[in-house]
Amino acid sequence: MAKATEIEDDNGFKMGEPYFCKECKRNHTKGKIYKDHIEFAEFENKTKDEVDSDNIELINDDFEDEAELIEAFNEIEAETDDFEVEEQLDAEIIMDKEENINYGESIQESINAVKKLPGVGEATLNKLIKAGFSSLESIAFTPPSIIQEESGLGDKTTSKLIKASMEQLNIGFKSAEDVWEHRKNIARITTASQELDDLLGGGVETGSVIEFFGEFRTGKTQIMHQLCVNVQLSEEKGGIEGKALYIDTEGTFRPERIIQMAEGLDLDHKKVLKNIVFGRAYNSDHQILLIKEATNLIKEQNIKLIVVDSLIGHFRSEYIGRGTLANRQQTINSHLHDLLRLCDIYPNLAIAVTNQVQSKPDVFYGNPLQAAGGNVVAHGSTIRIYLRKGKGEQRIAKVVDAPHLPEGEAIFSITENGISD
Ligand code: GTP
Ligand code: MG
16 A cells, blocks of 8 residues: 555645545544545544644654654554554443553652653553553663563654653763762661671672572572561661562472561561562563563562572573573573663662572582573672581571672571571
């Protein structure tokens, strides 16, 4: 079907004006006239101002050439078509849908900021929210290709949104003094062991991904449980007064351990359990999806800790054989970057992950055990802690990699009431 850009203007039709097409019995509000529809076109008596502001802004923008213009129109058409289908739905269904959308106050504030970005109309906003981009930060910090893929928006619209979000957030260079000011006040969650806290420079810090790796029964899952309880504590007691989101890939989350740990701290275990949002990831795709879905949940539910136990277990069992290695590493890398991005978007969020170890057959001297996932995981997590067994209840933690911590060790215990010195 030929587009209006290909026809002579001697028919008297003008681009950019809305019209009703008698053939397909629909309003075409974006001003694109199909050649075959010309004789059915009936212009509405609307001024340009009345046309959806969404469309106007794109139409009025400076498009470099006709190809770009057509792309923009196609994009708008796809968006508006979605809307037109929705309009045809039973009114009751639409009422229902609107009533169900009840965002919390803080998330509504973020959404309003996105709504104010140039070129964002109802349709674009809905697509962004559905894809989890409901704040300026989430748009500014996400690569354009990911926003496009997940929201279905076109590349021109996406880059404009990113640029506008960055401008609004004032993202650019800042002085090292400002960075120090921010780091000085960084919030931390206690591990419940003074020694381990000291090793970590005061506890598990927000704004980074911390990885605990080690052999089986070294306490990785126990530390994750303990952090879910401790994140809820008041600041004086070493917490940050937030909820936890626990993503369990191994089926080892035990609420009974949470109850024991809560009781050890004289907390109401019912409340503590309520403040842990739990998600069981059944495979690696599901795990990736849960993290993507977490974006909206974090603000809505005041989540200040995300746990992934374990990070790459599913990937190791699903991607088998040398041929799948490159693909596996790439997928883990992008999953880790989803996590790191959450820290950028929500600086008050801590992320703790566990990782298994694998034996390196070519190591003859020293420790042949190495964290699984290779360089991708090593570079992805900000702080890496190696755990090993000591005598009885004792466990030894060692800083393997951290941008600001010296290499050192701490001894802690796993008791009935959780982690302690
Ligand atoms: P994998 O997930 O198998 O790789 O191990 P992990 O490092 O996650 O081990 P986890 O954190 O589950 O630690 C299990 C160990 O914690 C057990 O072997 C016990 O030594 C200890 N543990 C678990 N529950 C209790 C408890 O109620 N009391 C005491 N004293 N120790 C416990
Ligand atoms: Mg475990």
